[in-house]
Amino acid sequence: xxxxxxxxxxxxxxxxxxxxxxxxxxxxxxxxxxxxxxxxxxxxxxxxxxxxxxxxxxxxxxxxxxxxxxxxxxxxxxxxxxxxxxxxxxxxxxxxxxxxxxxxxxxxxxxxxxxxxxxxxxxxxxxxxxxxxxxxxxxxxxxxxxxxxxxxxxxxxxxxxxxxxxxxxxxxxxxxxxxxxxxxxxxxxxxxxxxxxxxxxxxxxxxxxxxxxxxxxxxxxxxxxxxxxxxxxxxxxxxxxxxxxxxxxxxxxxxxxxxxxxxxxxxxxxxxxxxxxxxxxxxxxxxxxxxxxxxxxxxxxxxxxxxxxxxxxxxxxxxxxxxxxxxxxxxxxxxxxxxxxxxxxxxxxxxxxxxxxxxxxxxxxxxxxxxxxxxxxxxxxxxxxxxxxxxxxxxxxxxxxxxxxxxxxxxxxxxxxxxxxxxxxxxxxxxxxxxxxxxxxxxxxxxxxxxxxxxxxxxxxxxxxxxxxxxxxxxxxxxxxxxxxxxxxxxxxxxxxxxxxxxxxxxxxxxxxxxxx
Numbered sequence: 001x002x003x004x005x006x007x008x009x010x011x012x013x014x015x016x017x018x019x020x021x022x023x024x025x026x027x028x029x030x031x032x033x034x035x036x037x038x039x040x041x042x043x044x045x046x047x048x049x050x051x052x053x054x055x056x057x058x059x060x061x062x063x064x065x066x067x068x069x070x071x072x073x074x075x076x077x078x079x080x081x082x083x084x085x086x087x088x089x090x091x092x093x094x095x096x097x098x099x100x101x102x103x104x105x106x107x108x109x110x111x112x113x114x115x116x117x118x119x120x121x122x123x124x125x126x127x128x129x130x131x132x133x134x135x136x137x138x139x140x141x142x143x144x145x146x147x148x149x150x151x152x153x154x155x156x157x158x159x160x161x162x163x164x165x166x167x168x169x170x171x172x173x174x175x176x177x178x179x180x181x182x183x184x185x186x187x188x189x190x191x192x193x194x195x196x197x198x199x200x201x202x203x204x205x206x207x208x209x210x211x212x213x214x215x216x217x218x219x220x221x222x223x224x225x226x227x228x229x230x231x232x233x234x235x236x237x238x239x240x241x242x243x244x245x246x247x248x249x250x251x252x253x254x255x256x257x258x259x260x261x262x263x264x265x266x267x268x269x270x271x272x273x274x275x276x277x278x279x280x281x282x283x284x285x286x287x288x289x290x291x292x293x294x295x296x297x298x299x300x301x302x303x304x305x306x307x308x309x310x311x312x313x314x315x316x317x318x319x320x321x322x323x324x325x326x327x328x329x330x331x332x333x334x335x336x337x338x339x340x341x342x343x344x345x346x347x348x349x350x351x352x353x354x355x356x357x358x359x360x361x362x363x364x365x366x367x368x369x370x371x372x373x374x375x376x377x378x379x380x381x382x383x384x385x386x387x388x389x390x391x392x393x394x395x396x397x398x399x400x401x402x403x404x405x406x407x408x409x410x411x412x413x414x415x416x417x418x419x420x421x422x423x424x425x426x427x428x429x430x431x432x433x434x435x436x437x438x439x440x441x442x443x444x445x446x447x448x449x450x451x452x453x454x455x456x457x458x459x460x461x462x463x464x465x466x467x468x469x470x471x472x473x474x475x476x477x478x479x480x481x482x483x484x485x486x487x488x489x490x491x492x493x494x495x496x497x498x499x500x501x502x503x504x505x506x507x508x509x510x511x512x513x514x515x516x517x
Contacts, residue, residue, distance in 0.1 A: 039055070039402070039403070039404060040056075040401065040415075043401065043415055044415075045085055045415055045417060046085070046092070046414065046415065046416070047059060047415045048060045048062065048064070048065060048413070048414050048415075049399060049405060049412070049413050049414070049415065050064075050411070050412055050413075051404075051405035051410075053407050055404060057405045060412065062092065062093065062096040064412075065093055065096060065097075065412060066096050066097055066100045066102075068394055068411065068412070069093075069097050069102070069364070069366075069394055070100065072364060072392045072393060072394035073365070073392045073393065074354055074364065074365050074367060074381075074384055074391060074392070074393045074394070075364060075365070075367065075394045076367045076380060076381060076393065076394065076395050076396065077089075077090050077366060077367065077368055077369070077374075077396045078369060078370065078371030078372075078374035078375065078395075078396065078397040078398060078410070079368060079370060079371060079398065080370075080371060080398060080416075080418070081144050081370060082148060082421040083398070083416055083418065083419050083420075084419065085398075085416035085417065085419070086398050086414075086416050087148055087149050087150075087151050087152050088151050089398070089414045089416060090151075090368055091151035091154065091155040093366075093396070093414075094106070094155050094156075094159070094366060095159070097366065098155075098159040098161065102363075102364070103361075103363045104161065104363050104365060104366050105161070105163075105357045105363055105364075105365045105366070106156060106161050106162065106163050106366050106367075106368065107166045107350070107365045107366065107367040107368070107369075108163060108164065108165060108166060108167075108367075109167055109369040109373070110138075110141060110149075110167070111136065111141050111163075111165035111167060112141060112165060112167040112168055112169040112170060113165045113167065113168070113191060113349075113353060114165075114169045114191070115165050116164070116165045118135060118136045118137060119163040119164070121135065122135070122136065122156075122163055123162045123163060125160075129154065129157045132146070132153055132157075133146040145421065148421065162361070164357040164365070165353070166349070166353040166354060166369075167349070168191070168345060168346060168349045169191060171188075172184065172188050172191060173342060173345070173346075175188070176341075176342065176345065177338060177342055192345070192349065193348045193349050193352045195348070196341070196344050196345050197344060197348045197351075197383045197386050198340070198344050199340060199343070199344055199378070199382075200378060200382055202376070203376070203382070204340065206376075206378070207339075207340065207343070208336070211336050211339065346373075347373060347379045347380050347382070347383045348383045348387075350367070350369070350373070350380055350383075351380050351381075351387055352383075352387060354367055354384065355387055355388050355391075371398055374395050374397050374410065375395075375397055375409050376410075377393070377395060381393045381395060394411050394412070395409075395410040396410055396412045396413065396414065397409060397410040397413050397414075398413065398414055398415075398416050399413040399415050399416075400416070400417065400418045401415060402418075417429060417430075418430045418468075420435075420468060422446070424446045424500070425444020425445050425447055426438070426439065426441065426446035427439050428468070428471075430467070430468065431456065433456060433458060433490075434456045434457050434458040434459075434464075434465045434466075434490070435456070435465050435468065436454070436455070436456050436457075437451055437452065437454065437455040437456070438453065439453050440452060440453060445500055446500070448500075449487075449498045449499060449500040450498045451489070451498060452491065454491070455491050456489065456490040456491075457471070457487050457488070458488050458489065458490050459487070460474035460485065460487055460488075461478060461486055462488075475502065478502045479502050482502075484499045484500065484501050484502060485499070485500045485501075485502045486499050486500075487499075487500065
Protein backbone atom coordinates (compact mmCIF):
# COMPACT_ATOMS: atom_id res chain seq x y z
CA UNK A 1 0.00 0.00 0.00
CA UNK A 2 1.42 11.06 3.82
CA UNK A 3 4.11 13.44 2.84
CA UNK A 4 2.39 16.28 4.57
CA UNK A 5 -1.08 17.05 5.73
CA UNK A 6 -1.98 17.28 2.10
CA UNK A 7 -0.22 14.18 0.91
CA UNK A 8 -1.13 11.86 3.75
CA UNK A 9 -4.28 10.34 2.27
CA UNK A 10 -2.35 9.03 -0.69
CA UNK A 11 0.28 7.57 1.51
CA UNK A 12 -1.87 4.74 2.36
CA UNK A 13 -2.81 4.51 -1.24
CA UNK A 14 0.89 4.40 -2.03
CA UNK A 15 0.35 6.62 -5.02
CA UNK A 16 2.53 9.57 -4.40
CA UNK A 17 5.48 8.96 -2.14
CA UNK A 18 6.47 5.70 -3.72
CA UNK A 19 9.58 4.79 -1.79
CA UNK A 20 10.96 2.97 -4.78
CA UNK A 21 14.42 3.13 -3.32
CA UNK A 22 13.52 3.02 0.35
CA UNK A 23 11.03 0.29 -0.49
CA UNK A 24 7.47 -0.31 0.52
CA UNK A 25 4.50 2.01 0.53
CA UNK A 26 5.59 5.56 1.16
CA UNK A 27 2.84 6.25 3.51
CA UNK A 28 2.63 8.96 6.06
CA UNK A 29 5.77 10.89 5.10
CA UNK A 30 5.17 14.11 7.02
CA UNK A 31 7.06 17.00 8.60
CA UNK A 32 9.51 16.14 11.41
CA UNK A 33 7.94 14.50 14.46
CA UNK A 34 9.40 14.62 17.98
CA UNK A 35 8.93 11.69 20.34
CA UNK A 36 5.68 13.11 21.63
CA UNK A 37 3.02 14.75 19.48
CA UNK A 38 4.23 18.21 18.50
CA UNK A 39 0.77 19.67 19.05
CA UNK A 40 0.01 17.74 22.24
CA UNK A 41 3.28 17.32 24.17
CA UNK A 42 3.36 14.31 26.46
CA UNK A 43 0.64 12.42 24.59
CA UNK A 44 1.31 8.70 24.73
CA UNK A 45 1.21 6.54 21.64
CA UNK A 46 -1.99 4.55 21.45
CA UNK A 47 -4.15 7.36 22.78
CA UNK A 48 -7.57 7.58 21.14
CA UNK A 49 -8.82 11.03 20.20
CA UNK A 50 -11.91 12.68 18.78
CA UNK A 51 -11.46 15.95 16.92
CA UNK A 52 -13.79 18.71 18.08
CA UNK A 53 -12.65 21.63 15.96
CA UNK A 54 -10.44 23.09 18.71
CA UNK A 55 -6.72 22.92 19.41
CA UNK A 56 -7.42 20.43 22.20
CA UNK A 57 -9.17 17.28 20.92
CA UNK A 58 -11.23 15.07 23.18
CA UNK A 59 -9.21 12.23 24.67
CA UNK A 60 -11.23 9.06 24.67
CA UNK A 61 -10.79 5.32 25.29
CA UNK A 62 -11.57 1.87 23.95
CA UNK A 63 -14.89 1.78 25.79
CA UNK A 64 -16.02 4.74 23.72
CA UNK A 65 -14.80 3.01 20.56
CA UNK A 66 -16.69 -0.15 21.46
CA UNK A 67 -19.90 1.80 22.10
CA UNK A 68 -19.73 3.41 18.68
CA UNK A 69 -18.53 0.27 16.89
CA UNK A 70 -21.43 -1.81 18.24
CA UNK A 71 -23.78 0.60 16.50
CA UNK A 72 -21.99 0.40 13.16
CA UNK A 73 -22.30 -1.97 10.24
CA UNK A 74 -18.79 -1.33 8.97
CA UNK A 75 -15.80 -0.24 11.07
CA UNK A 76 -12.95 0.96 8.85
CA UNK A 77 -9.64 1.07 10.75
CA UNK A 78 -6.98 2.77 8.65
CA UNK A 79 -3.28 2.01 8.82
CA UNK A 80 0.14 2.94 7.53
CA UNK A 81 1.26 -0.43 6.23
CA UNK A 82 4.79 -0.31 7.66
CA UNK A 83 3.98 1.41 10.95
CA UNK A 84 4.08 -1.25 13.71
CA UNK A 85 2.14 0.93 16.15
CA UNK A 86 -0.79 1.08 13.75
CA UNK A 87 -1.14 -2.69 13.71
CA UNK A 88 -0.89 -2.86 17.50
CA UNK A 89 -3.78 -0.39 17.65
CA UNK A 90 -5.84 -2.37 15.14
CA UNK A 91 -5.34 -5.45 17.30
CA UNK A 92 -6.20 -3.54 20.47
CA UNK A 93 -9.45 -2.19 19.03
CA UNK A 94 -10.49 -5.60 17.73
CA UNK A 95 -9.75 -7.15 21.10
CA UNK A 96 -11.92 -4.60 22.86
CA UNK A 97 -14.81 -5.09 20.45
CA UNK A 98 -14.57 -8.87 20.70
CA UNK A 99 -14.37 -8.76 24.49
CA UNK A 100 -17.66 -6.84 24.50
CA UNK A 101 -19.35 -9.91 23.08
CA UNK A 102 -19.77 -8.54 19.58
CA UNK A 103 -19.11 -11.02 16.80
CA UNK A 104 -17.70 -9.59 13.59
CA UNK A 105 -15.89 -10.48 10.39
CA UNK A 106 -12.44 -9.08 9.68
CA UNK A 107 -12.23 -7.74 6.13
CA UNK A 108 -8.70 -7.57 4.75
CA UNK A 109 -7.42 -5.29 2.04
CA UNK A 110 -4.27 -7.41 2.05
CA UNK A 111 -5.85 -10.37 0.29
CA UNK A 112 -7.53 -10.50 -3.14
CA UNK A 113 -10.76 -12.41 -3.36
CA UNK A 114 -9.13 -15.34 -5.17
CA UNK A 115 -7.29 -16.04 -1.90
CA UNK A 116 -10.53 -16.59 0.02
CA UNK A 117 -10.23 -20.40 -0.17
CA UNK A 118 -6.90 -20.09 1.66
CA UNK A 119 -8.48 -17.86 4.31
CA UNK A 120 -11.34 -20.34 4.64
CA UNK A 121 -8.82 -22.92 5.82
CA UNK A 122 -7.74 -20.46 8.50
CA UNK A 123 -11.38 -19.86 9.40
CA UNK A 124 -11.88 -23.61 9.71
CA UNK A 125 -9.03 -23.82 12.23
CA UNK A 126 -6.78 -26.01 10.08
CA UNK A 127 -3.88 -23.54 9.79
CA UNK A 128 -1.68 -22.87 12.86
CA UNK A 129 -0.71 -19.27 13.47
CA UNK A 130 2.97 -19.92 12.81
CA UNK A 131 2.04 -21.25 9.36
CA UNK A 132 -0.37 -18.44 8.48
CA UNK A 133 1.92 -16.50 6.15
CA UNK A 134 2.93 -19.51 4.09
CA UNK A 135 -0.52 -21.09 4.06
CA UNK A 136 -2.17 -17.90 2.79
CA UNK A 137 0.58 -16.99 0.31
CA UNK A 138 1.05 -13.72 2.19
CA UNK A 139 4.22 -12.67 0.40
CA UNK A 140 2.59 -12.87 -3.02
CA UNK A 141 -0.71 -11.41 -1.88
CA UNK A 142 0.67 -8.42 0.03
CA UNK A 143 4.44 -8.36 0.26
CA UNK A 144 4.99 -6.41 3.46
CA UNK A 145 6.74 -8.14 6.32
CA UNK A 146 4.15 -10.42 7.89
CA UNK A 147 5.68 -9.83 11.33
CA UNK A 148 4.32 -6.27 11.20
CA UNK A 149 0.81 -7.75 11.22
CA UNK A 150 1.44 -10.43 13.81
CA UNK A 151 -0.51 -8.61 16.59
CA UNK A 152 -3.52 -8.47 14.27
CA UNK A 153 -3.49 -12.17 13.47
CA UNK A 154 -2.70 -13.19 17.04
CA UNK A 155 -5.96 -11.44 17.92
CA UNK A 156 -7.78 -13.13 15.04
CA UNK A 157 -6.64 -16.56 16.19
CA UNK A 158 -7.25 -15.95 19.89
CA UNK A 159 -10.79 -14.66 19.27
CA UNK A 160 -11.55 -17.05 16.38
CA UNK A 161 -12.55 -14.16 14.13
CA UNK A 162 -13.47 -15.06 10.55
CA UNK A 163 -11.40 -13.48 7.77
CA UNK A 164 -12.68 -12.12 4.48
CA UNK A 165 -10.58 -11.20 1.43
CA UNK A 166 -11.68 -7.88 -0.08
CA UNK A 167 -9.25 -6.86 -2.80
CA UNK A 168 -9.12 -7.31 -6.57
CA UNK A 169 -6.75 -10.00 -7.89
CA UNK A 170 -3.49 -8.39 -8.96
CA UNK A 171 -3.50 -10.09 -12.35
CA UNK A 172 -6.84 -8.50 -13.16
CA UNK A 173 -5.76 -5.02 -12.11
CA UNK A 174 -2.65 -5.43 -14.22
CA UNK A 175 -4.69 -6.36 -17.28
CA UNK A 176 -7.12 -3.50 -16.77
CA UNK A 177 -4.25 -1.03 -16.39
CA UNK A 178 -2.79 -2.17 -19.69
CA UNK A 179 -5.71 -3.01 -21.94
CA UNK A 180 -8.89 -1.76 -20.31
CA UNK A 181 -11.75 -3.77 -18.90
CA UNK A 182 -12.59 -5.12 -22.34
CA UNK A 183 -9.27 -6.99 -22.29
CA UNK A 184 -10.58 -9.25 -19.51
CA UNK A 185 -11.91 -12.71 -20.16
CA UNK A 186 -15.53 -13.39 -19.04
CA UNK A 187 -14.35 -15.33 -15.99
CA UNK A 188 -12.13 -12.40 -15.01
CA UNK A 189 -14.94 -9.87 -15.41
CA UNK A 190 -17.00 -12.00 -13.06
CA UNK A 191 -14.57 -11.07 -10.30
CA UNK A 192 -15.25 -7.34 -10.74
CA UNK A 193 -18.16 -5.30 -9.42
CA UNK A 194 -20.90 -4.78 -12.01
CA UNK A 195 -20.36 -1.02 -11.85
CA UNK A 196 -17.30 0.90 -10.78
CA UNK A 197 -18.32 3.85 -8.62
CA UNK A 198 -16.14 6.87 -9.49
CA UNK A 199 -14.55 9.27 -7.05
CA UNK A 200 -16.57 12.16 -5.68
CA UNK A 201 -15.55 15.67 -6.65
CA UNK A 202 -13.99 16.21 -3.23
CA UNK A 203 -11.79 13.12 -3.49
CA UNK A 204 -10.91 13.78 -7.09
CA UNK A 205 -9.79 17.31 -6.23
CA UNK A 206 -7.51 16.06 -3.48
CA UNK A 207 -6.13 13.27 -5.65
CA UNK A 208 -5.46 15.79 -8.41
CA UNK A 209 -3.27 17.83 -6.08
CA UNK A 210 -1.32 14.75 -5.07
CA UNK A 211 -0.95 13.66 -8.68
CA UNK A 212 0.31 17.11 -9.62
CA UNK A 213 2.93 16.84 -6.88
CA UNK A 214 4.16 13.54 -8.28
CA UNK A 215 4.06 14.94 -11.82
CA UNK A 216 6.25 17.85 -10.69
CA UNK A 217 8.73 15.44 -9.17
CA UNK A 218 8.87 13.27 -12.29
CA UNK A 219 9.18 16.27 -14.60
CA UNK A 220 11.86 17.90 -12.47
CA UNK A 221 9.75 20.86 -11.34
CA UNK A 222 9.64 20.14 -7.62
CA UNK A 223 9.44 23.83 -6.71
CA UNK A 224 5.79 23.69 -7.69
CA UNK A 225 5.04 21.56 -4.65
CA UNK A 226 7.50 23.05 -2.21
CA UNK A 227 4.69 24.36 -0.06
CA UNK A 228 3.08 20.95 0.20
CA UNK A 229 6.39 19.36 1.09
CA UNK A 230 6.82 21.84 3.92
CA UNK A 231 3.44 21.06 5.41
CA UNK A 232 0.92 23.37 3.78
CA UNK A 233 -2.45 21.71 3.48
CA UNK A 234 -4.02 21.57 0.01
CA UNK A 235 -7.44 23.18 -0.28
CA UNK A 236 -9.17 19.87 -0.79
CA UNK A 237 -7.84 18.55 2.51
CA UNK A 238 -8.61 21.57 4.64
CA UNK A 239 -12.06 20.59 5.87
CA UNK A 240 -13.78 22.31 2.99
CA UNK A 241 -13.09 22.36 -0.71
CA UNK A 242 -13.74 25.09 -3.27
CA UNK A 243 -16.21 22.92 -5.15
CA UNK A 244 -17.79 21.10 -2.22
CA UNK A 245 -18.13 23.26 0.92
CA UNK A 246 -18.08 21.28 4.14
CA UNK A 247 -21.29 21.78 6.12
CA UNK A 248 -21.55 21.95 9.87
CA UNK A 249 -21.40 18.50 11.42
CA UNK A 250 -23.38 17.52 14.48
CA UNK A 251 -21.69 15.37 17.14
CA UNK A 252 -23.58 12.23 16.08
CA UNK A 253 -22.78 12.57 12.38
CA UNK A 254 -19.95 10.64 10.79
CA UNK A 255 -17.61 12.32 8.31
CA UNK A 256 -19.19 10.19 5.59
CA UNK A 257 -22.69 11.37 6.52
CA UNK A 258 -21.47 14.95 6.43
CA UNK A 259 -19.95 14.41 3.00
CA UNK A 260 -23.20 12.89 1.82
CA UNK A 261 -25.08 16.05 2.85
CA UNK A 262 -22.56 18.45 1.34
CA UNK A 263 -23.68 20.58 -1.61
CA UNK A 264 -22.58 18.95 -4.82
CA UNK A 265 -21.55 20.50 -8.08
CA UNK A 266 -23.39 19.52 -11.20
CA UNK A 267 -20.91 16.81 -12.08
CA UNK A 268 -19.96 15.73 -8.57
CA UNK A 269 -21.74 12.41 -8.86
CA UNK A 270 -20.78 11.08 -12.28
CA UNK A 271 -22.61 8.02 -13.49
CA UNK A 272 -21.15 4.70 -12.40
CA UNK A 273 -18.71 3.10 -14.77
CA UNK A 274 -20.37 -0.05 -16.08
CA UNK A 275 -17.86 -2.84 -16.28
CA UNK A 276 -19.44 -4.15 -19.46
CA UNK A 277 -19.57 -0.72 -21.04
CA UNK A 278 -15.93 0.36 -20.87
CA UNK A 279 -14.31 -0.26 -24.22
CA UNK A 280 -10.63 -1.00 -24.55
CA UNK A 281 -8.25 -1.20 -27.44
CA UNK A 282 -6.68 -4.35 -26.11
CA UNK A 283 -3.27 -2.92 -26.97
CA UNK A 284 -0.50 -3.92 -24.63
CA UNK A 285 2.19 -1.42 -23.65
CA UNK A 286 5.63 -2.85 -23.08
CA UNK A 287 6.50 -4.15 -19.63
CA UNK A 288 8.58 -1.04 -19.04
CA UNK A 289 5.47 1.05 -19.60
CA UNK A 290 2.96 -0.70 -17.36
CA UNK A 291 4.35 -2.30 -14.25
CA UNK A 292 1.23 -3.68 -12.73
CA UNK A 293 -0.93 -3.69 -9.72
CA UNK A 294 -0.30 -0.64 -7.55
CA UNK A 295 -1.24 3.00 -7.98
CA UNK A 296 2.47 3.75 -7.99
CA UNK A 297 2.83 1.35 -10.89
CA UNK A 298 -0.06 2.97 -12.71
CA UNK A 299 1.49 6.40 -12.37
CA UNK A 300 4.85 5.06 -13.42
CA UNK A 301 3.53 3.21 -16.45
CA UNK A 302 3.18 4.30 -20.03
CA UNK A 303 0.42 6.06 -21.93
CA UNK A 304 -3.18 5.45 -21.00
CA UNK A 305 -4.73 2.62 -23.06
CA UNK A 306 -7.31 3.93 -25.49
CA UNK A 307 -10.08 1.96 -23.83
CA UNK A 308 -9.47 3.66 -20.49
CA UNK A 309 -9.20 7.22 -21.69
CA UNK A 310 -11.72 9.67 -20.33
CA UNK A 311 -12.55 13.18 -21.50
CA UNK A 312 -9.62 15.57 -21.40
CA UNK A 313 -10.29 19.19 -20.48
CA UNK A 314 -8.88 21.51 -23.10
CA UNK A 315 -7.01 24.63 -21.98
CA UNK A 316 -8.69 27.97 -22.47
CA UNK A 317 -7.80 31.64 -22.10
CA UNK A 318 -4.40 32.17 -20.57
CA UNK A 319 -3.92 28.43 -20.42
CA UNK A 320 -4.25 28.24 -24.19
CA UNK A 321 -1.61 30.91 -24.60
CA UNK A 322 0.69 28.98 -22.31
CA UNK A 323 -0.01 25.80 -24.19
CA UNK A 324 1.07 27.50 -27.42
CA UNK A 325 4.51 28.16 -25.99
CA UNK A 326 7.13 25.44 -26.11
CA UNK A 327 7.04 23.44 -22.89
CA UNK A 328 9.03 20.55 -21.49
CA UNK A 329 7.60 17.15 -22.25
CA UNK A 330 5.15 16.03 -19.59
CA UNK A 331 6.19 12.50 -18.69
CA UNK A 332 2.91 11.91 -16.85
CA UNK A 333 0.52 12.69 -19.73
CA UNK A 334 -2.49 10.41 -19.74
CA UNK A 335 -1.75 8.57 -16.52
CA UNK A 336 -4.08 10.39 -14.13
CA UNK A 337 -7.30 8.97 -15.58
CA UNK A 338 -5.83 5.50 -15.43
CA UNK A 339 -5.08 5.93 -11.76
CA UNK A 340 -8.59 7.23 -11.02
CA UNK A 341 -10.15 4.25 -12.76
CA UNK A 342 -8.04 1.68 -10.94
CA UNK A 343 -8.48 3.40 -7.57
CA UNK A 344 -12.25 3.48 -8.09
CA UNK A 345 -12.14 -0.20 -9.02
CA UNK A 346 -10.31 -1.01 -5.79
CA UNK A 347 -12.62 0.94 -3.50
CA UNK A 348 -15.79 -0.31 -5.20
CA UNK A 349 -14.71 -3.94 -5.17
CA UNK A 350 -13.69 -3.85 -1.51
CA UNK A 351 -16.94 -2.13 -0.54
CA UNK A 352 -18.93 -4.74 -2.42
CA UNK A 353 -17.11 -7.63 -0.75
CA UNK A 354 -17.55 -6.12 2.72
CA UNK A 355 -21.29 -5.73 2.10
CA UNK A 356 -21.50 -9.36 0.97
CA UNK A 357 -19.72 -10.47 4.15
CA UNK A 358 -22.21 -8.60 6.30
CA UNK A 359 -25.19 -9.88 4.36
CA UNK A 360 -23.98 -13.46 4.64
CA UNK A 361 -23.23 -13.42 8.36
CA UNK A 362 -25.50 -10.72 9.73
CA UNK A 363 -22.51 -9.41 11.68
CA UNK A 364 -20.65 -6.13 11.26
CA UNK A 365 -17.36 -6.06 9.37
CA UNK A 366 -14.14 -4.59 10.74
CA UNK A 367 -12.05 -3.58 7.74
CA UNK A 368 -8.27 -3.27 8.04
CA UNK A 369 -7.15 -1.05 5.22
CA UNK A 370 -4.75 1.70 4.22
CA UNK A 371 -5.76 4.99 5.82
CA UNK A 372 -6.07 6.67 2.43
CA UNK A 373 -9.13 4.53 1.77
CA UNK A 374 -10.68 5.75 5.03
CA UNK A 375 -9.92 9.46 5.44
CA UNK A 376 -12.84 11.87 4.95
CA UNK A 377 -15.12 8.99 3.95
CA UNK A 378 -14.01 9.50 0.35
CA UNK A 379 -12.79 6.02 -0.48
CA UNK A 380 -14.39 2.79 0.62
CA UNK A 381 -17.06 4.45 2.79
CA UNK A 382 -18.30 6.49 -0.18
CA UNK A 383 -18.75 3.31 -2.20
CA UNK A 384 -20.47 1.50 0.68
CA UNK A 385 -22.97 4.37 0.93
CA UNK A 386 -23.65 4.27 -2.79
CA UNK A 387 -24.18 0.51 -2.79
CA UNK A 388 -26.01 0.29 0.55
CA UNK A 389 -27.29 3.77 1.53
CA UNK A 390 -28.56 2.76 4.97
CA UNK A 391 -25.19 1.47 6.15
CA UNK A 392 -23.67 2.90 9.31
CA UNK A 393 -19.93 3.39 8.84
CA UNK A 394 -17.40 4.19 11.57
CA UNK A 395 -14.10 5.69 10.41
CA UNK A 396 -10.89 5.35 12.45
CA UNK A 397 -7.52 6.65 11.23
CA UNK A 398 -4.02 7.18 12.62
CA UNK A 399 -2.87 10.64 13.69
CA UNK A 400 0.83 11.48 13.58
CA UNK A 401 0.82 14.51 15.84
CA UNK A 402 2.08 17.00 13.27
CA UNK A 403 -1.10 18.95 12.54
CA UNK A 404 -4.46 19.71 14.15
CA UNK A 405 -7.01 16.94 13.97
CA UNK A 406 -9.66 17.57 11.33
CA UNK A 407 -13.21 16.77 12.52
CA UNK A 408 -14.12 15.71 8.99
CA UNK A 409 -11.27 13.25 8.56
CA UNK A 410 -12.56 10.47 10.80
CA UNK A 411 -14.91 9.72 13.68
CA UNK A 412 -11.99 8.73 15.87
CA UNK A 413 -8.22 8.71 15.57
CA UNK A 414 -5.36 7.01 17.38
CA UNK A 415 -1.97 8.55 17.96
CA UNK A 416 0.98 6.64 16.53
CA UNK A 417 4.23 8.25 15.49
CA UNK A 418 5.38 7.90 11.92
CA UNK A 419 7.87 5.11 11.36
CA UNK A 420 8.95 3.39 8.18
CA UNK A 421 10.45 -0.05 7.73
CA UNK A 422 12.63 0.21 4.63
CA UNK A 423 13.68 -2.52 2.26
CA UNK A 424 17.14 -1.03 2.49
CA UNK A 425 17.29 -2.83 5.81
CA UNK A 426 16.59 -0.20 8.43
CA UNK A 427 13.58 1.19 10.23
CA UNK A 428 13.18 4.95 10.35
CA UNK A 429 11.35 7.37 12.59
CA UNK A 430 10.82 10.99 11.66
CA UNK A 431 12.22 13.23 14.36
CA UNK A 432 13.09 16.87 14.70
CA UNK A 433 16.01 17.39 12.37
CA UNK A 434 15.82 14.28 10.21
CA UNK A 435 15.03 10.56 10.21
CA UNK A 436 16.26 8.46 13.10
CA UNK A 437 17.43 4.89 12.53
CA UNK A 438 15.57 2.64 14.94
CA UNK A 439 17.26 -0.61 13.94
CA UNK A 440 19.42 -2.10 11.20
CA UNK A 441 19.00 -5.57 9.72
CA UNK A 442 22.31 -7.48 9.70
CA UNK A 443 23.63 -8.08 6.20
CA UNK A 444 21.31 -5.51 4.64
CA UNK A 445 22.35 -2.66 2.35
CA UNK A 446 21.92 -0.29 5.27
CA UNK A 447 24.24 -2.40 7.40
CA UNK A 448 26.81 -2.65 4.61
CA UNK A 449 26.70 1.13 4.21
CA UNK A 450 27.59 1.47 7.89
CA UNK A 451 24.30 2.60 9.45
CA UNK A 452 23.88 2.07 13.16
CA UNK A 453 20.92 2.24 15.51
CA UNK A 454 20.46 5.79 16.75
CA UNK A 455 21.90 7.46 13.66
CA UNK A 456 19.96 10.50 12.47
CA UNK A 457 19.89 11.06 8.72
CA UNK A 458 19.97 14.81 8.32
CA UNK A 459 20.45 15.03 4.55
CA UNK A 460 20.27 12.87 1.44
CA UNK A 461 22.37 13.89 -1.54
CA UNK A 462 22.72 17.33 0.00
CA UNK A 463 19.01 17.95 0.68
CA UNK A 464 17.89 18.36 4.29
CA UNK A 465 15.64 15.50 5.39
CA UNK A 466 12.57 17.28 6.75
CA UNK A 467 10.25 14.56 5.44
CA UNK A 468 10.36 11.02 4.07
CA UNK A 469 9.55 12.59 0.72
CA UNK A 470 13.09 14.00 0.58
CA UNK A 471 14.53 10.50 1.00
CA UNK A 472 12.28 9.18 -1.73
CA UNK A 473 13.18 11.97 -4.14
CA UNK A 474 16.91 11.65 -3.48
CA UNK A 475 16.75 7.91 -3.97
CA UNK A 476 14.79 8.15 -7.18
CA UNK A 477 17.12 10.77 -8.63
CA UNK A 478 20.16 8.69 -7.70
CA UNK A 479 18.64 5.63 -9.35
CA UNK A 480 17.86 7.54 -12.53
CA UNK A 481 21.40 8.89 -12.70
CA UNK A 482 22.98 5.59 -11.71
CA UNK A 483 24.85 7.33 -8.90
CA UNK A 484 25.43 6.49 -5.26
CA UNK A 485 23.06 7.75 -2.60
CA UNK A 486 25.01 9.86 -0.10
CA UNK A 487 23.58 10.34 3.38
CA UNK A 488 24.68 12.95 5.87
CA UNK A 489 24.39 11.28 9.27
CA UNK A 490 24.61 12.61 12.80
CA UNK A 491 26.00 9.95 15.15
CA UNK A 492 25.92 11.40 18.61
CA UNK A 493 27.69 14.73 18.17
CA UNK A 494 29.74 13.61 15.17
CA UNK A 495 28.59 14.25 11.62
CA UNK A 496 29.65 11.77 8.95
CA UNK A 497 28.70 10.64 5.45
CA UNK A 498 27.56 7.16 4.49
CA UNK A 499 27.36 6.01 0.88
CA UNK A 500 24.91 3.45 -0.46
CA UNK A 501 25.21 2.23 -4.05
CA UNK A 502 21.96 2.50 -5.99
CA UNK A 503 21.53 0.65 -9.28
CA UNK A 504 19.54 2.01 -12.20
CA UNK A 505 17.43 -1.12 -12.22
CA UNK A 506 15.84 -0.17 -8.91
CA UNK A 507 13.91 2.64 -10.55
CA UNK A 508 11.82 0.11 -12.45
CA UNK A 509 11.36 -2.21 -9.48
CA UNK A 510 8.59 -0.73 -7.36
CA UNK A 511 7.52 -2.33 -4.08
CA UNK A 512 5.80 -5.65 -4.56
CA UNK A 513 2.87 -4.97 -2.25
CA UNK A 514 -0.51 -3.91 -3.56
CA UNK A 515 -1.71 -0.50 -2.54
CA UNK A 516 -3.84 0.19 -0.50
CA UNK A 517 -1.19 3.03 0.54
